[in-house]
Amino acid sequence: MEFMNKVREMAKEDIRRIVLPEGDEERTLKASEIIKKQGLAHVILVGPESAIKENAKNLSVNLEGIEIVDPETSEKTQEYSNAFYELRKKKGMTEEKALQTIKDPMYYGAMMVKCGDADGMVSGAVHPTGDLLRAGLQTVKTAPGISVVSSFFLMQVPDCTYGEDGFLLFSDCAVNPNPTAEQLASIAISTAENAKNLCKIEPRVAMLSFSTMGSASHELVDKVKEATRIAKEQRPDLMIDGELQLDAAIVDKVASLKAPNSKVAGKANVLIFPDLQAGNIGYKLVQRFAKAEAVGPVCQGFAKPINDLSRGCSVEDIVNVVALTAVQAQNN
Numbered sequence: 001m002e003f004m005n006k007v008r009e010m011a012k013e014d015i016r017r018i019v020l021p022e023g024d025e026e027r028t029l030k031a032s033e034i035i036k037k038q039g040l041a042h043v044i045l046v047g048p049e050s051a052i053k054e055n056a057k058n059l060s061v062n063l064e065g066i067e068i069v070d071p072e073t074s075e076k077t078q079e080y081s082n083a084f085y086e087l088r089k090k091k092g093m094t095e096e097k098a099l100q101t102i103k104d105p106m107y108y109g110a111m112m113v114k115c116g117d118a119d120g121m122v123s124g125a126v127h128p129t130g131d132l133l134r135a136g137l138q139t140v141k142t143a144p145g146i147s148v149v150s151s152f153f154l155m156q157v158p159d160c161t162y163g164e165d166g167f168l169l170f171s172d173c174a175v176n177p178n179p180t181a182e183q184l185a186s187i188a189i190s191t192a193e194n195a196k197n198l199c200k201i202e203p204r205v206a207m208l209s210f211s212t213m214g215s216a217s218h219e220l221v222d223k224v225k226e227a228t229r230i231a232k233e234q235r236p237d238l239m240i241d242g243e244l245q246l247d248a249a250i251v252d253k254v255a256s257l258k259a260p261n262s263k264v265a266g267k268a269n270v271l272i273f274p275d276l277q278a279g280n281i282g283y284k285l286v287q288r289f290a291k292a293e294a295v296g297p298v299c300q301g302f303a304k305p306i307n308d309l310s311r312g313c314s315v316e317d318i319v320n321v322v323a324l325t326a327v328q329a330q331n332n
């Protein structure tokens with residue numbers, strides 16, 4: 001994806017510290033060496049030091065210039081444990097459980113970011129998405145003024161003129177199973193901001209449904225209508241419209257029939273799905289059937305950048321997501 005080449009160049013301009021808490025994992029180790037060589041970020045591998053070093057040796061990965069932190073022996077473990085206990089004590093956290101939790105590299109890494117000892121975190125080559133999100137939600141939490149953490153995918157569809165010549169943002173495809181209308185509005189606004197600030201495109205945001213501008217009546221449609229109303233009210237400066245079916249959102253001819261007065265219909269480059277079932281299935285359909293390149297899920301709404309990987313990720317995917325996280329950290 002051409003956009004990712006730009007992201008790599010941006011990452012190099014101001015090096016950020018990125019934690020990889022699956023430090024002894026094969027693809028993570030290989031990616032770390034590439035990230036170091038290309039100067040994309042300062043990598044901090046978190047995990048059992050002996051396993052990290054042994055696996056690196058077996059894989060002929062050069063660890064020079066890559067920081068290793070072992071939560072079992074680190075002098076910061078107690079400090080992070082105390083801070084984590086303070087954050088979670090109202091939720092029934094005990095000091096003993098906090099120490100045990102912080103020794104989990106995922107939580108240790110998240111606390112490094114929380115406490116300013118790292119600028120961002122990338123994980124998920126081994127752990128499911130929910131594990132990473134929970135660690136982030138319990139520590140780093142949401143950015144000021146943002147109520148919901150969500151995610152987007154950068155989609156590059158080959159031989160396609162929809163969106164920005166086949167480049168679109170899809171959201172939310174990874175985090176919120178069933179967002180409320182308020183949350184959906186917040187997801188739309190956050191994704192529009194990322195389209196503008198990170199991807200440097202003018203966002204045209206379609207709130208997707210199985211109905212276009214009142215063509216069907218159902219409580220599921222009502223939620224999308226309400227989300228559209230809230231998003232427009234909160235951000236009249238953004239081009240957001242709905243409810244729109246997918247074809248009315250991206251195909252000019254369909255839009256001129258079904259939503260002739262919409263500035264977004266037929267030209268949308270940001271697609272907001274009504275729930276996680278639609279979003280997750282939607283991006284995978286485009287990825288598989290249209291052979292689209294899908295980068296993400298890129299998380300948005302955290303106070304500091306934390307990003308997920310697919311468990312089927314390649315070494316290149318990890319390098320890309322680390323570069324993207326570093327750029328998010330630059331903008332933070």
Ligand code: ACO
Binds near residue numbers: 129147175177297
């Ligand atoms: N934004 C902001 N805060 C949130 C969010 C959110 N999206 N979700 C939960 N929270 C809050 C909770 O209210 C809670 O607050 P607290 O501090 O008062 O405790 C805190 O964050 C921690 O939440 P938990 O209760 O520990 O987590 P929860 O059980 O709510 O799970 C999670 C949150 C992990 C995001 C869950 O909704 C989930 O599993 N989502 C789906 C992930 C997934 O499987 N995606 C599909 C695969 S990804 C792919 O295919 C690319």
